[in-house]
Amino acid sequence: MYPRLLAFPILATLTTIFCATQLTALAQIVPDNSLGNENSVVTPNVNIRGINSDRIDGGAVRGGNLFHSFEEFNVDEGRGAYFSNPDNIINILSRVTGDNISQILGTLGVLGNANLFLINPSGIVFEPNASLDVGGSFFATTADGILFENGFEFSASNPEAPPLLTINIPIGLNIRENPGRIVNQATLTTLDDGSTIRDDAGFLVPQGLNVPQNQTLALVGGDILFNNGVAISPGSQIELGGLSEPGIIELANIEANGNRSVLQFPNNIQRANVALTNESQINVRSNEGRNININARNFEMSERSIIRAGFDQGLGFAEAQGGDVNINAQENVLLTDNSFISNIIDIDSLGEPGDINIETSSLFMENGAAVTASTFGPGNAGSVSILATNSVEFSNANIFSSAEIGAVGNAGTVEIITENLLLSNGSQVITDISGEGNAGNITVQAKSIELTGTFANDSEQFSSSFFADVNQTGIGNGGTITIETEQLLLSDGAQISSSTFGQVNAGLVSILATDSVELLGSSIISNVVEGGTGNANTVNIETQNLLVSGGSQIQSLTFGNGDAGNINIKAQSIDITGTSTDGLG
Numbered sequence: 001m002y003p004r005l006l007a008f009p010i011l012a013t014l015t016t017i018f019c020a021t022q023l024t025a026l027a028q029i030v031p032d033n034s035l036g037n038e039n040s041v042v043t044p045n046v047n048i049r050g051i052n053s054d055r056i057d058g059g060a061v062r063g064g065n066l067f068h069s070f071e072e073f074n075v076d077e078g079r080g081a082y083f084s085n086p087d088n089i090i091n092i093l094s095r096v097t098g099d100n101i102s103q104i105l106g107t108l109g110v111l112g113n114a115n116l117f118l119i120n121p122s123g124i125v126f127e128p129n130a131s132l133d134v135g136g137s138f139f140a141t142t143a144d145g146i147l148f149e150n151g152f153e154f155s156a157s158n159p160e161a162p163p164l165l166t167i168n169i170p171i172g173l174n175i176r177e178n179p180g181r182i183v184n185q186a187t188l189t190t191l192d193d194g195s196t197i198r199d200d201a202g203f204l205v206p207q208g209l210n211v212p213q214n215q216t217l218a219l220v221g222g223d224i225l226f227n228n229g230v231a232i233s234p235g236s237q238i239e240l241g242g243l244s245e246p247g248i249i250e251l252a253n254i255e256a257n258g259n260r261s262v263l264q265f266p267n268n269i270q271r272a273n274v275a276l277t278n279e280s281q282i283n284v285r286s287n288e289g290r291n292i293n294i295n296a297r298n299f300e301m302s303e304r305s306i307i308r309a310g311f312d313q314g315l316g317f318a319e320a321q322g323g324d325v326n327i328n329a330q331e332n333v334l335l336t337d338n339s340f341i342s343n344i345i346d347i348d349s350l351g352e353p354g355d356i357n358i359e360t361s362s363l364f365m366e367n368g369a370a371v372t373a374s375t376f377g378p379g380n381a382g383s384v385s386i387l388a389t390n391s392v393e394f395s396n397a398n399i400f401s402s403a404e405i406g407a408v409g410n411a412g413t414v415e416i417i418t419e420n421l422l423l424s425n426g427s428q429v430i431t432d433i434s435g436e437g438n439a440g441n442i443t444v445q446a447k448s449i450e451l452t453g454t455f456a457n458d459s460e461q462f463s464s465s466f467f468a469d470v471n472q473t474g475i476g477n478g479g480t481i482t483i484e485t486e487q488l489l490l491s492d493g494a495q496i497s498s499s500t501f502g503q504v505n506a507g508l509v510s511i512l513a514t515d516s517v518e519l520l521g522s523s524i525i526s527n528v529v530e531g532g533t534g535n536a537n538t539v540n541i542e543t544q545n546l547l548v549s550g551g552s553q554i555q556s557l558t559f560g561n562g563d564a565g566n567i568n569i570k571a572q573s574i575d576i577t578g579t580s581t582d583g584l585g
Contacts, residue, residue: 380411
């Protein structure tokens with residue numbers, strides 16, 4: 001067993017944060033005097049879009065930027081706080097210079113399409129009834145200040161007024177010592193059957209923290225925690241991350257960004273942690289894909305939390321390009337408690353798929369966790385790429401990049417590159433095909449690879465496996481499974497299979513293990529299963545030492561109407577006891 005991610009201090013200190021915020025809730029929006037005769041002006045009790053609100057006017061205009069400065073900034077439950085948006089203003093930048101965190105219990109909005117920056121180094125909490133009503137992008141940050149091209153910093157700790165000369169676009173977020181945390185508890189409202197609310201056109205209704213389609217929602221600072229918090233923001237780009245040490249996070253041109261990352265994190269500086277827990281959800285599925293980018297020291301998803309990207313049911317168009325889910329964690333990524341990451345083409349959707357990319361030191365998935373980049377519609381599945389410099393460990397967890405029933409397209413590729421790979425307790429990597437198209441390829445490069453054990457529920461038993469099969473309803477060829485390692489161990493029912501249950505050919509299985517291949521009560525197969533009419537394929541194994549025992553099987557057979565394949569073994573030492581190798585060439 002591996003250690004839990006005790007580096008996450010946000011869960012333990014959440015209660016402390018709430019106690020502190022309750023003491024400041026009465027002080028709502030209080031401007032400071034740092035902008036001189038250009039101070040912010042708050043007009044209370046204005047009815048804005050049916051909400052009793054504070055309207056925020058004034059501020060310092062510099063080019064396309066409008067600067068506001070506050071001693072306190074909070075939004076009470078059932079109320080709104082709306083920034084006026086004068087003509088030609090592109091960015092509204094609001095800083096909090098006092099020592100208290102900002103507590104958002106109601107609606108935070110802009111009366112126009114300007115991008116809104118909320119800067120409070122002490123911390124920001126979005127409570128269960130918090131929501132956004134903005135026409136542009138939204139950045140919540142516990143950075144100390146925002147940097148501009150001319151060297152000016154709009155700083156919360158050194159609150160000077162902006163210079164009179166024209167200030168252009170912001171270029172970076174300046175993180176100093178001990179940046180505060182950002183907590184999202186904005187909750188999800190569902191229908192009586194538990195499904196997510198949609199409008200008459202079938203689009204997801206934005207909930208929790210959200211911005212319009214093609215805009216960016218960014219939470220950046222110290223640790224980021226979603227605790228039963230949601231960001232249902234169809235067609236937008238979401239960026240989460242922060243630093244735990246001083247450094248500068250570069251900020252790309254938001255307007256010209258397209259589908260690239262808005263935030264560029266520095267190398268060799270320790271990042272902050274990001275966690276989704278207690279049924280939290282991030283969802284950007286729409287008719288056009290956008291990225292979800294997470295940059296962290298440790299990243300954790302627990303208690304049935306969800307990340308969804310891709311094309312929603314019945315949406316998209318032929319030229320639409322799906323966005324990616326990109327997770328970059330310096331130390332660990334943990335998915336547990338039936339949490340999952342999904343980037344799919346849904347039923348009747350159109351478009352090119354997005355991928356799921358995970359880069360970290362160690363990846364742990366357990367207790368029903370899953371990653372899927374599959375297709376249910378007329379398009380290919382996306383790919384799953386995992387680069388973990390230390391280890392990848394799955395326990396009762398799965399990766400799918402499949403083409404499901406009704407799909408017209410190929411399954412995707414799964415690539416895993418790591419030092420040590422362990423699949424246990426029925427964990428599976430699957431790139432199979434049940435629709436029209438080819439199964440995907442599985443490529444694994446690791447110093448040591450172990451597949452072991454099974455998992456049983458009330459109706460089925462699952463073995464730890466690599467599957468690139470053509471299922472009974474599939475019309476297409478099986479995928480190739482390529483394994484490069486020093487040591488490969490399969491035990492206790494584990495399988496590697498690229499077989500066909502349908503009318504087409506099974507896939508190639510190729511294993512290169514410079515030290516050893518051991519099969520203990522397990523199997524490597526490329527078969528035509530009963531009822532199938534395609535051909536089996538070749539199983540190639542090259543190693544120094546091959547041990548096959550305990551009822552293990554290496555097969556390339558036909559149980560249907562097709563031809564069997566070959567088994568090619570090249571080894572210095574072969575020890576086969578109580579097993580079978582069928583189709584040996």
